[in-house]
Amino acid sequence: MKKSGFFMVILPCMFFILCSFIGKNPEHFLKKQGFVFIPENAADTKSDAGFYILETEVSNSYYKVFLADLKKQGRTLEYADAAVDSAKWQEVLPNYEPYTNQYFQGEIYDDYPVVNITFKGAMLYCKWLTEVYHNEGYNITIMLPDSIQWKSAAKGGNDENIYSWEGDANINNKGFYKCNAKKQEDCNYVTAPIYSFHKNNYGIYNTCGNVAEMLNQEGLHKGGSWNSQLEMVKIDSRDEYAGISGGSPFIGFRPVAIINR
Numbered sequence: 001m002k003k004s005g006f007f008m009v010i011l012p013c014m015f016f017i018l019c020s021f022i023g024k025n026p027e028h029f030l031k032k033q034g035f036v037f038i039p040e041n042a043a044d045t046k047s048d049a050g051f052y053i054l055e056t057e058v059s060n061s062y063y064k065v066f067l068a069d070l071k072k073q074g075r076t077l078e079y080a081d082a083a084v085d086s087a088k089w090q091e092v093l094p095n096y097e098p099y100t101n102q103y104f105q106g107e108i109y110d111d112y113p114v115v116n117i118t119f120k121g122a123m124l125y126c127k128w129l130t131e132v133y134h135n136e137g138y139n140i141t142i143m144l145p146d147s148i149q150w151k152s153a154a155k156g157g158n159d160e161n162i163y164s165w166e167g168d169a170n171i172n173n174k175g176f177y178k179c180n181a182k183k184q185e186d187c188n189y190v191t192a193p194i195y196s197f198h199k200n201n202y203g204i205y206n207t208c209g210n211v212a213e214m215l216n217q218e219g220l221h222k223g224g225s226w227n228s229q230l231e232m233v234k235i236d237s238r239d240e241y242a243g244i245s246g247g248s249p250f251i252g253f254r255p256v257a258i259i260n261r
Helices: 003-023 026-032 060-072 076-082 086-092 097-102 119-135 147-155
Strands: 035-038 051-054 140-143 212-214 256-259
Touching: 026 035, 026 140, 026 256, 035 147, 051 147, 060 076, 060 119, 076 119, 086 097, 119 140
Parallel strands: none
Antiparallel strands: 035 051, 051 256, 140 256
């Protein structure tokens, strides 16, 4: 083969390989999926390169895609374990049927955090999303956070924070609430959309309040919920939902992502 012919064959191949490599950049991919990077020096993590965490709690719409795919694949046992138990709303809002009938089913609540799922369901979601990313060519593992990872993400880079924001007040200088926790007056938001309220310095929403978030140990959670007093949504508050691994209107989850090097 002539030298010019050699380069005519090799150069396009090299360009294709280079483009494929660039296109499979896992950091860029995770950011597009809504994950935020937490640097190694922000936590005592096992990952030399830090980790990523979803900027929001997992929404109803995300969870619907998961369930639909399990059903499509015929994974009936996993589908049953991951199912949403909407009847749980009756235990806390017995006279408010719209939440029972529409919160997960209705499109109007698609951007609200999924609740009433089991610890097993959340673990299955992480397993499924890992499979999805692997099938797309990314060596990324999705899992529930441990307490150190969750805490590091919630503090937003400031180890002095007792909430995900600076200071100890739940109202900013414009009179707006910073998180979705129980108000002094008899008026609650119940859950709020996943992009509501104050985001921390990492760009993460609702680590304090809205829904308590599952950790990677069954029955453990962080952050408190929409029904928690402000004292109970502090980053280091005790877990008022400790021991609950079944579905609850107060509990959702937020996964972390590790890039496998």
